[in-house]
Amino acid sequence: MAEESKGDDFAQYSISLGASPFGGALSFAYNASAKTSYFVTMGGMPEASMDLKVGDVEYEVESSSAWVGGFVNHRPFDSASWFRLVAGVGIGNIENKLTDGDGNSYRADYRENPVGYVGIGFGARAVKGLVIGFDIGLLHTAGPDISADGGAPTAEAMQDIKDDLFFGPVLPNAQLTLGWGF
Numbered sequence: 001m002a003e004e005s006k007g008d009d010f011a012q013y014s015i016s017l018g019a020s021p022f023g024g025a026l027s028f029a030y031n032a033s034a035k036t037s038y039f040v041t042m043g044g045m046p047e048a049s050m051d052l053k054v055g056d057v058e059y060e061v062e063s064s065s066a067w068v069g070g071f072v073n074h075r076p077f078d079s080a081s082w083f084r085l086v087a088g089v090g091i092g093n094i095e096n097k098l099t100d101g102d103g104n105s106y107r108a109d110y111r112e113n114p115v116g117y118v119g120i121g122f123g124a125r126a127v128k129g130l131v132i133g134f135d136i137g138l139l140h141t142a143g144p145d146i147s148a149d150g151g152a153p154t155a156e157a158m159q160d161i162k163d164d165l166f167f168g169p170v171l172p173n174a175q176l177t178l179g180w181g182f
Contacts, residue, residue, distance in 0.1 A: 010034055011128045016179025018043070022065045022094065022139075025175070029073075031126035034081065039071040044092070052098075054167075055160035059098040067092025073121060084121035086135060089114045094171075097149060098161060104151035106158060108144040108167045116140040117173070124177060133177040143169035 011031060018025040023045025031037045044066035052061045071088030075081045094110040119137015144167050146158050161167050 007034075009127045009129075011126055011131075011181030014124075014126070014131055014179050014181040016124075016131065016133070016177045018175045018177040020173055020175035022067070022173065023048075025177075027177070027179070029179075031181075034126050035075045037073040037124075037126055039073065039088070040068075041071060042068040052166065054098070054164045055157070057100050057157060057160070059100055062097045062099075063095065065092065065094040067094075069117065071117065073124070075125070081125050082123055084124065084133075084135075086117070086119045086121050086137060088117045090117060090139070091115075094144075096144070096167070100151075100157075102151065104153045104157065105149040106153055106161055107147045107149045108161055109147075110141050110144045112142045119173065124179070126181065128181045131177075131179040131181050133175075133179070135173070135175045135177070137173050139171040139173055141169050141171065143167075 014029045016027045023043050025041050025043030027039050027041040029037045029039045045064055047064045049062045052059050067090050069088050069090030071086055073084045073086050075084050091113040096108040099105040117137055117139050119135050121133055121135040124131050124133025146162050
């Protein structure tokens, strides 16, 4: 397909803020062309808590994350520059403490590096002015280290955590981004 021309609205760079389940993110992008952009992003979440059912057990989950990554966005279709393919790598960690109603607690921490990311995105074109994007994708990891952290933990509960979608080797991600192209 032919490369899109760099018109008057083409932005060589952009800066953006994003929000995802892994926390906030600050990104700087270099738009090599209207079709291909390179992002450097850092993000994280100091600490958040939620209630989550794993197997038959209700847990209070306290999570935090800190990471940095490099990503490539490619817009493969001239007629749909709003559609992007996204790939990249990140380094950092995600830490989770799960505590059940009896006071038994477990750790499910992601510390291996680097990890891969693939996804698709909508919006966030390489244009001047306000840029809005939405991304969905998968973070590919080796899985978390599951360990006991207090109380009277059981091997069965640790296996249930390891088998749960929220603590597996592939983590779903969705991110909304607002930025400015210049």
